[in-house]
Amino acid sequence: MFSCYIVTFCSPRIRKTSSMAGMELLSDQGFRIDGRKPKELRRIQCRLGVFNQADGSAYIEQGNTKVLAAVYGPHETAGGRGKALHDRVLVNCQYSMATFSTGERKRRPRGDRKSKEMTMHLQQTFNAAIMTSLYPRSQIDIYVEVLQSDGGNYCASVNAATLALIDAGIPMKDYVCACSASFVKDCPMVDINFLEESSGGPELIVATLPKSSQIVFLEMNSRLHEDNLSKVLDVAVKGTKDVYQVLDNAVRDHISEVSAFHKLDQS
């Protein structure tokens, strides 16, 4: 009965992965499918100010997950005054995935249930981090475009959007850093990739304000014993702090580069 369930409800891509029976999520030597240790993040590379026309933009690669984010605003609310909030800024998000970003081609880049949900999640996350009361009756747009997806789309999107907001100079309480974690063979694993995500194990996604360790977003899929929750959560929160270090370095590098140009310009 169980195997029948898997065959009828899994997408072909997942079927292919489950047929790779020889692959273990965590080998006896303690290595994961892509050769990482359980508590090792994927390589993060990022850049701020990718585009000229947007007020802020950023690009991030977390392993094979590649995300572009652009920020416009604060500006007048689009579509008349009706939508404007009298006491704070309206944070408007859009999450879309390039049709070629996944293993199997997507028919639509946005508008499906998953991306609508992701849009809402991003909106919630950034409403909690942006100093919204500074810009009443205005709007800030955050547009996220996933160019290549290999798991952790939400995390990469949040991290990219944070960088883009910083590039746009929008006041925030803190960086928002997101990280995922799973639990395999009594061992918590951080920053899981697509194969690990689709293996059916538990998946915990968390976004924090790293300096104060406040959690602004928390989501958990599949089943996990209550006793293990704190272990997995700890690993994920530690992951967000590591991500913070990388992002912060990138921001500082970018600022010093830009200000050096600025000095050259003035002299």
Place this chain on the structure above:
Amino acid sequence: MVDVLLSDAEKTFIIHGIQDNLRDDGRGCEDYRHMEIETDVVSSTSGSAKVRLANTEILVGVKAELGEPSSGKPDKGRLEFFVDCSANATPEFEGRGGEDLALEISNMLTRAYDCPKCLDLGKLCVIKGQQCWVLYVDILLLECGGNLFDAASVAVKAALYNTCIPTVTVSQDEGHVDIELSDDPFDVQHLDVTSAPCIVTLSKIGHSHVVDASQKEEACCLARLMMGVTEKGTVTALKKEGSGSLDPSSVEEMMETGKRVGQALNKSLMEVLCLEEQKGKKKEKTGFLR
């Protein structure tokens, strides 16, 4: 089209400059802006390319999938264009805002490629009338800096050049047809794109016409002519766009320019692509990180 706001005085400045063959960024009327091309940027595709033409940024991914051929052409593969105007380019594109422009671009590309000589689709046929390769060419518009059509067509050609299609072996036994896909990443077929067209857009500004109009110039332009031009100078598609009108003699003039510029564009594009392929794995991948 994404608009910039220009006053009458600014428009006059641009128009007078073009009369004297000098444009506001120092180019002549038949010059393109600086273009950067990089292929093989998205690994989840069969082929991909990123083109940056001044501020215009376009990412193209080609995915090859097995599918059914169209009923009219049972012995040919299919080429499907899809354009997505990302809201990253401008907030106007949010939701369904960019769909009109996207449709316009994908229709123009479909028309330009709908010419039997420009791409050998017969090679994409697997089993006549039943199975063929469908190439989904997905164009992602990331930033608008004018002349989207030309940039998109250049990116499409580059991505098709980069496309690898796995080798298929078809075996028949007792009425059963087996299709076997090769697992070997080096056992692939490449497409011959030498005669694939590039779109050249000619914008009529004042009494002269220019190629590769910037956003400011597009704001001054009332009528433009778009043409798909191949390496040999063959015109595969032609379309007049815009609110203004053109008289037949200027259409002829513009077509002459278009053919000349198109040939040069195709030639230099192929040179760049060959050069990049020669570098092979040695080239450092930069993508958006540069």
